[in-house]
Amino acid sequence: MKSDSNKLLEVTKLEVVYNHVSTAIQGVSFNICEGQIFAIIGGNGAGKTTTLRAISGFLNSDNAVITDGEIKIRDRSINMLKPQDITRQTGIVLVPERNKVFETLTVQENLAVPTSIGKRAKETIQNIYTYFPSLYERRKSLAGLLSGGERQMLAIGQAMLCSPELLLIDELSLGLSPVMVEALFEILLKIKADFGLSILLVEQNAMEALSIAEYAAVMENGMIVLAGTPEKLMAHEDVKEFYLGIRGKEKKRYKDVKQYSRTRRWWG
């Protein structure tokens, strides 16, 4: 990891409880440096989305609260901020997993609603279209009629118009063809380079995520169990077996996989 001087986001010992009873994540700590792509991989229910929603201030609407720990951006605590203030004041912008665009608005309107674009709205939107030419062609159609890939593009474009410093992307690859996922990741890399963004990716598609990330963490049962550079994680036996689907010598079936118990490697 890079030195502390360019630390952008700092999550320390985060704990989130749903409905006062069920603990979704516990002791989650990680740092994201400026200009870094950080990936969190893990299966369903591992707590990835909860982590993202905690950072973007969405937990209240889910009847969940942060019971312990702290989220800081540039040394400013944002635990108590409202979602709209988080976007406006901190530059943390979320691309959610579901309902990521306004389906009853046209593509053009979707790009026009974010508040932060002021007088130079037209130019800024035009600039976004240069990254997503297919959106420009469909700018007058309703977002609800777009394909999954185009929706994802629109969601990223819309997020870009909120002048983000840290883009949180929940399951970019969900329900998309591998070709589309690759294309989106390529565009994302270009955007990151042009705008100097940091990106936090949450993915089940470990192979894709690890291919573009600079640092990654593996979550299981609400805890980060492994973290390191993608190379280090890809070389790890457990990651290979459970997330990349690369089997060792003996073939295992799903039943065996479930029974296979691992030693947890704690991090942080």
Added chain:
Amino acid sequence: MLLASIVVLAGIYALLGSGFVIIYKASRILNFAHAEIVMLAGYLAVSLAVAIPFSAASLLAVLCFCFVLGMSIYAILIRPLAGYSVLSAIILTVAVGVLLNAVGVFVWRGEMEVIPFGWRTYFSLPGNIRLSSIEFATLGIVTLFYACMGLFYRFTKIGQQMRATAENPLLAAQRGISIYRISGIAWGIGFAAAGLAAFLLGINYAISLQIGNIAVAAFVVALIGGLDSLLGTIPAAFIIAATEQLTITYANPRLGDAIPFIIMLMVLMFKPWGLLGTKEELDRV
């Protein structure tokens, strides 16, 4: 004559229904104080029309008053309830209605009043239809209101943000839209629509303490059209106004009040979300 009265009544119903819809769209709250707003705005228009003889000026004053009242009620009473059950906010609007009703009784003593409208003449239209200037003005105002609302939702930034907030408040908040401000403006516009309807009721019929009862029929209009569809209020208002007037003229006048509800039951049996309303997604479990 019958056709003219149906069209005028439909226009007023649509306008009344639009007040429910605009507020519901933005905040998912049914405003049960709507009837009392209509009554209060009507009496205010009467008093102002006496003080300022020029109708347009008094109408504008009433609209501004309603807009501010709507924004204030939202900001002071409804907004603090955000995050709690929607039901408590709805019950709160009932309480506001009772309170406003008391204000109406206290200040205006519940007398029946007509808003004076200076311009009186008749227009003959093809097909042997005669429209009075009042009916003509009513239709003009309603059409203008819908045209303005259409342009507002479609082309202004606040209108677009309002549609975005109505569809997905969470995402809207994440995109930096101040959803409280947007809802406050929507409440203002909804109340102003009630004020406009009150003015039209006042020039066409009369203002009384019971004028709010007509807002009940308008609630039915909003339900039939679809609670989140402004456009839906237009066909719904025509259906209700036509059946009601036809029943009163050709069948039994006493059935008039029941007709909207019978129609509502029939429509909602087949289209539970109303004619043009969107099906609401069930919450993710």
